[in-house]
Amino acid sequence: MGDWVLTWGQYQVLWEGLTVTLRLLGLAFLLGVVLSLVFGIARLSPRTWMRGLALVYVEFARGISSIILLFIMVFAIPILFDFDAFGRFSFAVVALAINMGGYGAEIVRGSINAIPKGQTEASIALNLSPTQRLRHVVLPQAMRIILPPMGNLTIEILKGTALVALVAIGDLMQATRNLIQAQLAEGVSGVTILFVNVLVIYFIVAQIINGLFRFGEARLNARFRQRTGRAAVSTEAYSEVSA
Template structure:
């Protein structure tokens, strides 16, 4: 066992770039959506809050894998002009799905800022946008960071699902090897390396999440 490292690992590493690219694009989409939907759900306008709620519940209440299939295979049939690559379909589905979950982090953080802060900003004749930008968000972002760190770790693990839409990431490469090396020891070795590669990728995110948690906790104690 573990005698084919020079064969298996380099081949699986060829999918590393795809995994990282999907992760980075998905994170960008997810956190953009998180702020838009989260602030929308915290809005006092019924229409904005309603649209944001429908979006969040739609993507939280349906399967991420089915969402990938929809963007990759169904959407081009419904709207031909919106046809996209499997890479973009996978990254978009992951970003929207995890962005919907992260929007709850944004909403709860905004609503946790004390009403006294808003009242003080109103007394200074600040507009709603100024109150949000200069008073509420700076305090809320500190509270969002731990949740965002954990969300990013979960998102990274979710990128393995792009294998199902034939995107050649690390999981796809591992399954190609599994089809060629069918002995039990080889398959154990293949998936051990795959687990290890995902863990190494997640390790910096784990440390960042812990750092953010400590910073957020310190901010709470000193407030």
């Protein structure tokens, strides 16, 4: 069993990498959520040009491979536009966020569509402005439907962060490759075990994310029940949206 565990020093290197991965994930998630909300709502806009723009973005973001998008962002965009002010890390964040935004926009759109029409009609009857309607009536209800597929999507983005090692950003995967270089230099075998450990780390992080989203869901549903006195609608039916 001792063969499966790495040395303490190796775990420290992996931890350093993990912090970079988590920072990348956090930033990409924030930007991705903003993009999903903006384009998800834009896809339901009454203006045709806005819907068209959002559709182009969504088709682009869902159509392109995340790794090819990452390579384009890191290697082509800075040269093409002669713009390299923020460094590779931020370009990688943007690439991941664009990817997440495409899927997230579809989740947001689907969830808003799933809210009963009566809610919108009632808020129009109450003379709420479109912004108020979205902010106070539709989005809070849509949130319960958004969260489960958003959790899956976040795990997908976590998996996507491993790609940045290929463009030489020092994330968990890159730390692993550095360790391999060191091991090869010392002539020590055991690369397979190293990868098993890394896989387990990714698995644990994914489970933590999953748990956080479950927790958020439970909180949201509890609040919904408290306010309305109704049992929360099952969100099972929408959990497959993200795939």
